[in-house]
Amino acid sequence: MVARITGxxxxxxxxxxxxxxxxxxxxNAYVVPLPSQILAxxxxxxxxxxxxxxxxxxxxxxVAAAALxxxxxxxxxxxxxxxxxxxxxxxxxxxxxxxxxxxxxYPLFLVxxxxxxxxxxxxxxxxxxxxxxxKTLEGLVATRRVLLDVGRSFxxxxxxxxxKILLPAALPTxxxxxxxxxxxxxxxxxxxxxLINFGGLGQLINELAERYDLxxxxxxxxxxxxxxxxxxxxxxWLERRLRPMR
Amino acid sequence: xxxxxxxRPVAGDAxxxxxxxxxxxxxxxxxxxxxxxxxxxxxxxxxxLTAIGAALGRLLADxxxxxxxxxxxxxxxxxIVIGGATGLAVGIALGANRxxxxxFESFLHYLGPTPKIIFFPVMIMWxxxxxxxKIAMGVVSCFFPVxxxxxxxxxxxDRVLILVGRSFxxxxxxxVTKIYLHAMREPxxxxxxxxxxxxxxxxxxxxxxxxxxxxxxxxIQAYTVFDMPKMYALVIVLFVLAVGLxxxxxxxxR
Numbered sequence: 001m002v003a004r005i006t007g008x009x010x011x012x013x014x015x016x017x018x019x020x021x022x023x024x025x026x027x028n029a030y031v032v033p034l035p036s037q038i039l040a041x042x043x044x045x046x047x048x049x050x051x052x053x054x055x056x057x058x059x060x061x062x063v064a065a066a067a068l069x070x071x072x073x074x075x076x077x078x079x080x081x082x083x084x085x086x087x088x089x090x091x092x093x094x095x096x097x098x099x100x101x102x103x104x105x106y107p108l109f110l111v112x113x114x115x116x117x118x119x120x121x122x123x124x125x126x127x128x129x130x131x132x133x134x135k136t137l138e139g140l141v142a143t144r145r146v147l148l149d150v151g152r153s154f155x156x157x158x159x160x161x162x163x164k165i166l167l168p169a170a171l172p173t174x175x176x177x178x179x180x181x182x183x184x185x186x187x188x189x190x191x192x193x194x195l196i197n198f199g200g201l202g203q204l205i206n207e208l209a210e211r212y213d214l215x216x217x218x219x220x221x222x223x224x225x226x227x228x229x230x231x232x233x234x235x236x237w238l239e240r241r242l243r244p245m246r
Numbered sequence: 247x248x249x250x251x252x253x254r255p256v257a258g259d260a261x262x263x264x265x266x267x268x269x270x271x272x273x274x275x276x277x278x279x280x281x282x283x284x285x286x287x288x289x290x291x292x293x294x295l296t297a298i299g300a301a302l303g304r305l306l307a308d309x310x311x312x313x314x315x316x317x318x319x320x321x322x323x324x325x326i327v328i329g330g331a332t333g334l335a336v337g338i339a340l341g342a343n344r345x346x347x348x349x350f351e352s353f354l355h356y357l358g359p360t361p362k363i364i365f366f367p368v369m370i371m372w373x374x375x376x377x378x379x380k381i382a383m384g385v386v387s388c389f390f391p392v393x394x395x396x397x398x399x400x401x402x403x404d405r406v407l408i409l410v411g412r413s414f415x416x417x418x419x420x421x422v423t424k425i426y427l428h429a430m431r432e433p434x435x436x437x438x439x440x441x442x443x444x445x446x447x448x449x450x451x452x453x454x455x456x457x458x459x460x461x462x463x464x465x466i467q468a469y470t471v472f473d474m475p476k477m478y479a480l481v482i483v484l485f486v487l488a489v490g491l492x493x494x495x496x497x498x499x500r
Contacts (some may be wrong), residue, residue, distance in 0.1 A: 003348030011347070048456070070294045088259070089266040101447045107469035111291050183361070184358050190275040191361040195455055202364065209367030215274050217367050228360040 023152030023186020033214040041219035047217070049204055050168075051223055058190060058227075061117055065124035065185040072125075072175060073245060077136025078162070098130035101212065103188045106195060108215055124189040126180050128181030139170030179235045186231060190224060201227065205210050273291070273482075293475045302482060311464070317448065318460040321377055321410045325384025325445045330438055332385075333392025338426060340393070341400020351397060358390040363451050370456065378462065380452045387448030388441035395437025397429030418435035446488050 015035040015226055020033050021027045045051045051098040080087040143166055151165040166173075195201025201224050207214040249459075249473075275295060281287060284292040284370045305311050365386055369379040403426065411425040427434070453462025460482060468477040 001419045003345050004352075007349035007353065011353075012296075052407075070366060074307070085259075085262055087264060090271065093402065099443060099489050100485050101443070101450065101488050103447060104450050104454075104484055107465055108481060110469065111472075111474065111477075116312075157382050187359065187361040191363040191451065194363055194366075195451065202361070205364050205367065214371070221364055224358045224364050225357065229356045232356070232359050 030214070033218055036224065037215040038218040041213075041215035042222070044214055045204075045219050045223065049208070049220070050203065050218070051201075054200040054204050055223075055227060056119055056200070057117075058193065058202070060233075061121050061189050061193075061199060062126065062182070062186050064121045065116075065128060065189065066182055068121070068125040069128050069178065069181045069185065073129050073132025074136050075180070076129075077133045077174070077177075078140065079138055080133065080137045081140040081166075089135075091137070094130050094133050098134070101126045103191060110196065115198055117199060119196070120189050120192050123192050124185035127188040128183075128185035131177045131180035131184065132174075133177075134178070136170065136174045137210050138177075139173030142173065144168040158199075172239075172242050175239055177241055182235060183232065187229065190228075264480050277279050290472060290474045297475040298478045298482075301473075302479040303477045304360065305476060305483065308500065313457055314461050314464050317377070318462065321380045322442075322445055322449050322461065323383055324390055324441055325381045325449055326438070327380070328387040329388025329445060330392050330441060333389040333437070333441065334434065336389075337393040337396020338422060340398055341397040342426075347397065352388060352476035354397070355396055356492060358394055362387045362448050363455075367489075369452070375456060380449050380457065383452040384449040388445035391444060392434075392437040395433045395440070398432065399433030399437070400426065402433065403429040435495060435498050439492060442495060443488065443492060448492075450484070457491040 018027065019035050022029050023033060042126065049177070080091065103123060109119045109123050113122055147169055148161070149167050156164060178237045189199075190202040193199035194206050195202070197203050198204045201220070205217060205220045205224065208220050278292065279295050282292045282297075333491075336354075337500035342353050360385065366383055368378065369382040369386070373379040373382045384473065407491050408421075409426050411421050416424060450460070450465075453460040454466040459464040465477060465480050468474075468480060
């Protein structure tokens with residue numbers, strides 16, 4: 001607890017120091033705005049720039065990407081599980097895809113899908129897909145043999161075996177992948193919004209920066225950081241809730 | 247990222263896998279070519295394979311490409327050195343000291359998953375519109391995975407090794423160079439690998455947003471003049487370089 005308070009106190013002290021240095025003219029106020037101005041800009045961003053509506057827009061894109069990730073990621077993972085040959089042929093490709101800088105091809109997505117929310121969602125989806133596939137596969141492969149035998153003893157057919165035994169058993173691991181995929185998707189979605197100047201929170205930062213509204217830009221960045229922290233914490237909480245099912 | 251329990255290869259299996267791989271690649275390329283020739287989509291969006299191949303050839307023969315590659319490689323290289331070194335130092339400090347870790351490590355975990363590109367307007371203010379702001383983007387991107395990995399790696403070091411170092415009265419710098427860095431080679435390489443990946447992305451994205459040189463700016467210029475074959479060629483080169491570097495660094499781990 002003492003350590004936590006110290007950490008926060010150091011951050012506050014650094015902000016106070018920066019404020020002092022700017023007021024003393026040692027840091028250029030046109031480069032770094034006063035921390036007090038940044039704080040004061042937050043209500044303005046909320047009211048005038050409709051930050052909550054923008055947050056909603058970004059979240060809509062994240063939810064759309066999440067739905068695609070759940071459907072295609074889990075299906076592909078299950079397909080790899082069903083076909084060991086396909087798995088051996090493609091698993092390392094999915095690994096390489098995870099390492100590939102997907103977001104760099106955003107101009108390509110712009111050409112295909114136009115400057116629209118679809119481009120943003122598709123990039124988020126493409127960036128988040130590999131961990132969902134690989135973790136789904138990992139979860140299914142790790143299903144305990146005894147559970148599969150129980151299913152067989154009840155004469156479950158293939159579909160029932162998958163829905164009643166394999167999927168529930170693999171769910172905690174699948175969620176680990178889904179969470180990773182969602183985080184990748186969100187990072188890319190906000191990033192592309194900024195880059196193509198379209199959509200929710202990312203666009204807001206771009207607009208404020210282009211207007212040279214420095215306190216607003218810093219305030220909006222703070223808001224995005226806060227959003228990612230909350231998003232990160234919420235998925236972590238969900239993951240912990242799922243864990244006892246193991 | 248590989249999943250557990252890779253199926254055991256059976257005799258003749260490798261051949262079937264190879265056949266399937268070749269079949270998939272041929273099918274994808276064939277489908278691409280059919281779409282390109284048929285005109286279902288705008289022809290320029292899906293250029294024919296020969297057009298992409300020709301553009302790739304032209305790109306690799308173009309001195310401007312190597313100049314831009316040099317600019318980007320320099321920016322990424324400097325970013326990895328600065329981001330990696332500071333990340334390592336901060337990670338070791340946090341991993342070695344419980345109090346510092348409790349006080350500050352949560353900030354690393356909070357800032358780690360935020361999209362770093364949003365800091366670009368700030369970096370432009372601080373370091374200008376030239377290479378400085380791109381290097382800064384790479385540094386910010388690279389720092390977090392390296393620091394988080396190094397902090398976690400420090401805590402996994404076998405206590406016996408640390409006690410041996412202390413019993414020899416090793417100084418802090420000797421502890422770092424003789425014990426810590428050796429004992430956490432794997433997490434450090436993993437962190438650097440992740441850091442390099444995000445540094446490449448951070449630097450190149452910054453170049454696409456605002457730059458006159460570098461591969462990122464070449465991509466966005468190709469997009470602006472709608473030279474699709476050149477854009478595909480650049481994307482292929484970038485992917486090969488990024489994945490290749492990643493694999494190379496992965497080998498170091500062993």
